[in-house]
Amino acid sequence: MKRFLYELTESWKIAAAQMRANKTRSMLTALGVIIGIVAVTLMGTAISGIQIGFDKSMSVLGEDVLYVEQWPWARVDDWWKYRDRKKIKTEYAEQLNHMIAASPNSNLVIAVPTSSFLRSVKYQDNQVNNVFVLGTTSDFILTSTVDCQEGRFINEIESRGGNNVCVIGYDVADALFPTGNPLNKSVLINGQPFKVVGVNSRQGTFLGLFSWDSLVVIPLPAFKKYFSAKSESDIRVKVKDKTKLADAKDELIGLMRRVRGLPPEKSDDFTVNEQEAFKSTLDPVKNSIAVAGLFITGLSLFVGAIGIMNITFVSVKERTKEIGTRKALGARRQTILLQFLIESTALCLVGGFIGLFFAYLLCLSIASAFPSFPIHFSLGLVLISMFVSVMTGLVSGFAPAWTASRLDPVTALRYE
Amino acid sequence: MNAVIAPPPPEIAVPTATQPRGPVVIDIENISRHYIMGEETVHALRGVTLRIHRNEYIAIMGPSGSGKSTLMNMVGCLDTPSSGRYEFNGKNVSEMNGDELAAIRNREIGFVFQTFNLLPRSNSLHNVELPLIYAGIDPETRERRAMGALQNVGLGDRLHHKPNELSGGQRQRVAIARALVNNPSIILADEPTGNLDSKTGEEIMALFESLYQNGHTIVLVTHELDISRHARRVVHLRDGLIESDNVA
Numbered sequence: 324m325k326r327f328l329y330e331l332t333e334s335w336k337i338a339a340a341q342m343r344a345n346k347t348r349s350m351l352t353a354l355g356v357i358i359g360i361v362a363v364t365l366m367g368t369a370i371s372g373i374q375i376g377f378d379k380s381m382s383v384l385g386e387d388v389l390y391v392e393q394w395p396w397a398r399v400d401d402w403w404k405y406r407d408r409k410k411i412k413t414e415y416a417e418q419l420n421h422m423i424a425a426s427p428n429s430n431l432v433i434a435v436p437t438s439s440f441l442r443s444v445k446y447q448d449n450q451v452n453n454v455f456v457l458g459t460t461s462d463f464i465l466t467s468t469v470d471c472q473e474g475r476f477i478n479e480i481e482s483r484g485g486n487n488v489c490v491i492g493y494d495v496a497d498a499l500f501p502t503g504n505p506l507n508k509s510v511l512i513n514g515q516p517f518k519v520v521g522v523n524s525r526q527g528t529f530l531g532l533f534s535w536d537s538l539v540v541i542p543l544p545a546f547k548k549y550f551s552a553k554s555e556s557d558i559r560v561k562v563k564d565k566t567k568l569a570d571a572k573d574e575l576i577g578l579m580r581r582v583r584g585l586p587p588e589k590s591d592d593f594t595v596n597e598q599e600a601f602k603s604t605l606d607p608v609k610n611s612i613a614v615a616g617l618f619i620t621g622l623s624l625f626v627g628a629i630g631i632m633n634i635t636f637v638s639v640k641e642r643t644k645e646i647g648t649r650k651a652l653g654a655r656r657q658t659i660l661l662q663f664l665i666e667s668t669a670l671c672l673v674g675g676f677i678g679l680f681f682a683y684l685l686c687l688s689i690a691s692a693f694p695s696f697p698i699h700f701s702l703g704l705v706l707i708s709m710f711v712s713v714m715t716g717l718v719s720g721f722a723p724a725w726t727a728s729r730l731d732p733v734t735a736l737r738y739e
Numbered sequence: 740m741n742a743v744i745a746p747p748p749p750e751i752a753v754p755t756a757t758q759p760r761g762p763v764v765i766d767i768e769n770i771s772r773h774y775i776m777g778e779e780t781v782h783a784l785r786g787v788t789l790r791i792h793r794n795e796y797i798a799i800m801g802p803s804g805s806g807k808s809t810l811m812n813m814v815g816c817l818d819t820p821s822s823g824r825y826e827f828n829g830k831n832v833s834e835m836n837g838d839e840l841a842a843i844r845n846r847e848i849g850f851v852f853q854t855f856n857l858l859p860r861s862n863s864l865h866n867v868e869l870p871l872i873y874a875g876i877d878p879e880t881r882e883r884r885a886m887g888a889l890q891n892v893g894l895g896d897r898l899h900h901k902p903n904e905l906s907g908g909q910r911q912r913v914a915i916a917r918a919l920v921n922n923p924s925i926i927l928a929d930e931p932t933g934n935l936d937s938k939t940g941e942e943i944m945a946l947f948e949s950l951y952q953n954g955h956t957i958v959l960v961t962h963e964l965d966i967s968r969h970a971r972r973v974v975h976l977r978d979g980l981i982e983s984d985n986v987a
Contacts, residue, residue, distance in 0.1 A: 326875025648856040653845020653873040655838040
């Protein structure tokens, strides 16, 4: 054990001496690893950035909220089956709430209807198009992670009365009121005046597809009055205990079947969606992107590893006589194996450190140039990169080190 | 001169009229070694029997192709015989594997090469420490013993010089210090003066002489008659066989 330690120390010293003695060669070889590590690390930061963005997007949906909708969130093959389903009505929410109130052991808290359209919103000369206009009740705030950074949400009186009041999203507020305070100003939604009572705090985008902040919430009766009398809607249902989501979902399906009056032999003509459903659809996509990305960037590291292997073979060849001498002086096979493994590993570690440094700089510059680009540099990533470097060194150094350790001392000593 | 390099512990010698010798260190019996080169089999040794006692000074001589190098590799435990038996200090070496042989070389044999075989990028001290590293000796002891060995060969002031900063004679002295540092049973010197001018060569031979006087066992492999004259016993090889074995 002690001997192993001494030999290990000796091997590190030799490796350092070798690098000092062959600076150019070592740098060029390490360059392969540097490029590989930069590529893999950047890919890693992008993947974890995407993951974090994804989780953030998901959390806006809420882990404890079920969505009653016509269409499932997952991809469907038999879309015609869903197309002909009856629309979900706003009135269902009230019926559901009655049933929830009637059963004290219910896993559900409250059902909220949400009707929506894309409309333009205007204040004086400023206009925002394609704003997500959401008609709902004052209970919406219970099912949402949104909070108001200024003002308040729609209250119950306004909600029931269908007053012309609205809560605007962060981006809408930003676009319509670049300087002033939006509270109590009157904005035009599709030509109808609504008084701003609150401004939402920033939510970010959903998977970079659309912004949660390009939103205007108005009372449902006002929505019906001005935009659609058809009372088509989705229904959000808040769950009491998110660990019992499955039970809650079953219960909600049962309630919805009662609302729809479905006989037992008929299948559901609605879908209860949840955040998890999204995840299960998107996870495979996300994972295959990650695997493909890491594989492709991994190839560059592989090329670097071949460089290391090559140079270690050269090193073994050049120092055959030295290996012979060491063997004559009592170096065992594992001593020589260790020596060359450490040499290749040391090269890879140096490459790894430099690569990580560059990757970090690149991350910083990307983050400052494109703030929305999902990138995330973490300690875990540093450790993984170092581990990958060491493994690269060990794997690429093994064949040459093995060759060296197997050299016949007599042949090695005679080698010129 | 010799303070650190302890002479091998005295054992009960069996002096006879003709052979006033210590115990047997190397006991080679009828060994042969052949190599297969393509279709041909080369018989480098064809049955050599050789016994070397403690504190002998023996020269192995012979022209190239005589099997001299092969015998040296056998004696040095760098190679194992194709047939025959080789015992080193009573241990059967002919059956040992690579790592066991490495351990024997490390502890029992001090090599001195014609081309010195020093590590070019290491200083004298580190070169001499090398066998001690492989023996698993701790750093402090290593340095102390290596310094002692270097002082004993007269290089106490060249501890931190690298081989290219030393003369040929000094390099060979470093190599001898390295051979001695593990207190080996034998010193195996392969043409130790081959790369030196004759004056420096004589100095090195004087160093071997003093080592011998201090109780070391020396096996010298050479083709130079002048050099072999320093030894007390000369073995001549020819065509893989011992031609003569004369005690001076």
